[in-house]
Amino acid sequence: MLNIGCHLSVSKGFENMGKQALEIDANTFQFFTRNPRGGKAKKLNQKDIDKFLELARENNFAILLAHAPYTLNACAKDEDKREFALNTFIDDLKRLESTPNNLYNFHPGTHVQQGVDVGIKYITDMLNQAITKEQTTTVLLETMAGKGTEIGRSFEELRQIIDGVELDEKLGVCLDTCHVFDAGYDIVNDLDGVLEEFDKVIGLDRLKAIHLNDSLNSCGSHKDRHAKIGEGQIGLDAITRIINHEKLKNLPFLLETPNELDGYAREIKLLRSLYNG
Structure with a gap:
């Protein structure tokens, strides 16, 4: 079965997200832990969460x-911003234990002309303070397009972060198809080669999820502009190969395409029709 979903708003609760997912034939979804532009997280409603967990079990x-x-931004130049990142990270990991055994994805950050090595040191410091042995959540580093001073534009940079984390068994990677393509990894013409490189540098056992997006820009553009499935430079043929690849087909695929719910429903229907699993 193709495990596929999209980004849903947590503002109306977990049960509502679960019902919305079912309406569009999704069996997973992504949500922001709080306002994507920052701020205090909404108080958890355990009754709502319990209803969702039951719904999720019933619908596999x-x-x-x-x-x-x-x-x-874990590697910000401003110490107050790094402290905000740490406090948010710790709070999110605690809150996510109400929906145990899931994934928590984050953008590694922007080093703001401090240099990659300094930025990675700040990121690993935060992760070493935030991650605990007891948590059931796996933390994912997202592959980035490499615009500006983003960290995570290469598999080697993600590997360097992983190597600096003591509880590295709690770490994985979320591969964003738009981001890696824009970063210069040619998943259109050499998907096998890209996955072989990922396995060599990071290890495919750490690949836990895929953000499935087309790209408005060409390979190596470092732009990070998502497109609807089949309407960008990656194209439907390449995306079909991605969802059916033996090393990827059982992972969760999360759509972050520029869509409303009805658009996601159309993309999910299309991708399910192209899946050979």
Whole structure:
């Protein structure tokens, strides 16, 4: 079965997200842990969460992906911003234990001309302070397009972060198809080669989820502009190969395409029709 979903709003609760997912034939979804531009998280409603967990069990939901706010920059130049990132990270991981055994994805950050090595040191410091042995959530580093001073534009940079984390068994990677393509990894003409490189540098056992997006820009553009499935430079043929690839087909695929719910429903229907699993 193709494990596929999209980004849903947590504002109306977990049960509502579960019902919305079922309406569009999704069996997983992604949600922001709080406002994507930052701020205080909404108080958890355990009754709502319990209803969702029952719904998820009854409908065989795949693993869920929580997403950290975009304002979380673990390697910011400003110490106050790094402290905000740490406090947000710790709070999110505690809250996610109410929906155990899922995934928490974050953008590694922007080093703001401090240099990659300094930025990675800040990121690993935060992860070493935030991650605990007891947590059931797996933390995912997202592959980035490499615009500006983003960290995570290469598999080697993600590997360097992983190597600096003591509880690295709690870490994985979310591969964003738009981001890796824009970063220069040619998943259109050499998907096998890209996956072989990922396995060599990071290890495919750490690949836990895929953000499935087309790209408005060409390979190596470092732009990060998502497109609807089949309407960008990656194209429907390549995306079909991705969802059917033996090393990827059982992972959760999360759509972040520029759509409303009806658009996601159309993309999910299309992708299910192209899946050979």
